[in-house]
Amino acid sequence: MKKVYLAGQPNQYDPWRKQFENIQGFDFYDPDTDSDQSSPDTFFPQDLQAIYDSEILIAYPGTKPSEGTWIEVGYFLALNTETPGDRCKTLIIIWPDEREPKWSIEFPRRAGTLVDTVEEAVIELKKLK
Numbered sequence: 001m002k003k004v005y006l007a008g009q010p011n012q013y014d015p016w017r018k019q020f021e022n023i024q025g026f027d028f029y030d031p032d033t034d035s036d037q038s039s040p041d042t043f044f045p046q047d048l049q050a051i052y053d054s055e056i057l058i059a060y061p062g063t064k065p066s067e068g069t070w071i072e073v074g075y076f077l078a079l080n081t082e083t084p085g086d087r088c089k090t091l092i093i094i095w096p097d098e099r100e101p102k103w104s105i106e107f108p109r110r111a112g113t114l115v116d117t118v119e120e121a122v123i124e125l126k127k128l129k
Contacts, residue, residue: 009062
């Protein structure tokens with residue numbers, strides 16, 4: 001079973017992670033429910049360990065602030081690429097069309113597989129089985 005880390009928009013803003021719950025063949029880590037989010041002293045090391053242990057990362061920065069997403073993505077990229085600038089084949093980034101600013105899409109586009117919707121991310125994930 002491949003381990004998948006779900007990074008990004010908290011469930012309180014968008015329950016996007018629910019669409020991954022019933023996909024067979026993957027073990028999902030949801031930081032909203034799988035780590036102690038009461039303090040950075042607990043969630044930061046727990047979440048970093050989960051990223052370290054993951055084979056796939058799905059990032060959804062959403063349209064509300066999700067600054068921690070980029071720390072998660074950067075750490076996963078560092079662990080899963082050989083050289084800075086390499087594209088990671090096991091990184092899926094959900095980038096809604098309405099996300100602003102438009103110019104900021106270039107980094108995610110070069111980092112991994114970029115999709116517009118959660119549904120498209122599910123399709124891409126199933127290709128990595």
